[in-house]
Amino acid sequence: MTLNTSENFENGDETKINYYHAHVYYGEDAKARETAARLREKVWNKWHKKVRMGRFRDQAVGPHPISMYQIEFDREIFDEIIPWLMYNRDGLSVLVHADAEDAWRDHAWYPFWMGDKLDLRLDWLAAGNRKA
Ligand code: ZN
Numbered sequence: 369m370t371l372n373t374s375e376n377f378e379n380g381d382e383t384k385i386n387y388y389h390a391h392v393y394y395g396e397d398a399k400a401r402e403t404a405a406r407l408r409e410k411v412w413n414k415w416h417k418k419v420r421m422g423r424f425r426d427q428a429v430g431p432h433p434i435s436m437y438q439i440e441f442d443r444e445i446f447d448e449i450i451p452w453l454m455y456n457r458d459g460l461s462v463l464v465h466a467d468a469e470d471a472w473r474d475h476a477w478y479p480f481w482m483g484d485k486l487d488l489r490l491d492w493l494a495a496g497n498r499k500a
Pocket of ligand 1: 465
């Protein structure tokens with residue numbers, strides 16, 4: 369097995385992280401959307417004072433290739449919400465990325481996935497769009 373390292377990879381500065389996004393993907397499947405809705409409600413009930421919940425985006429938007437919603441959360445609850453999502457994501461794919469100073473790097477190099485990894489539309493970020 370060979371590890372796939374990028375010669376172009378640049379290490380970053382994690383002290384610049386402002387907050388995180390967890391993107392919960394459900395795509396076109398109605399059942400997956402219901403599962404995602406239940407997950408969203410659980411997160412809201414547990415952390416409603418500490419998360420900013422995005423609305424359902426029922427189409428591909430920005431760098432995200434399929435339907436999803438985002439959960440924006442502060443650094444202070446990372447140790448609570450990440451393990452909880454690991455164990456309670458009901459099989460859905462979740463992308464976790466930081467917001468630091470460069471949206472492209474935050475999505476291309478520094479994120480991590482729970483479940484199946486999707487191909488982000490990084491060209492959308494490379495085009496200079498900021499919100500992701
Ligand atoms: Zn995001």
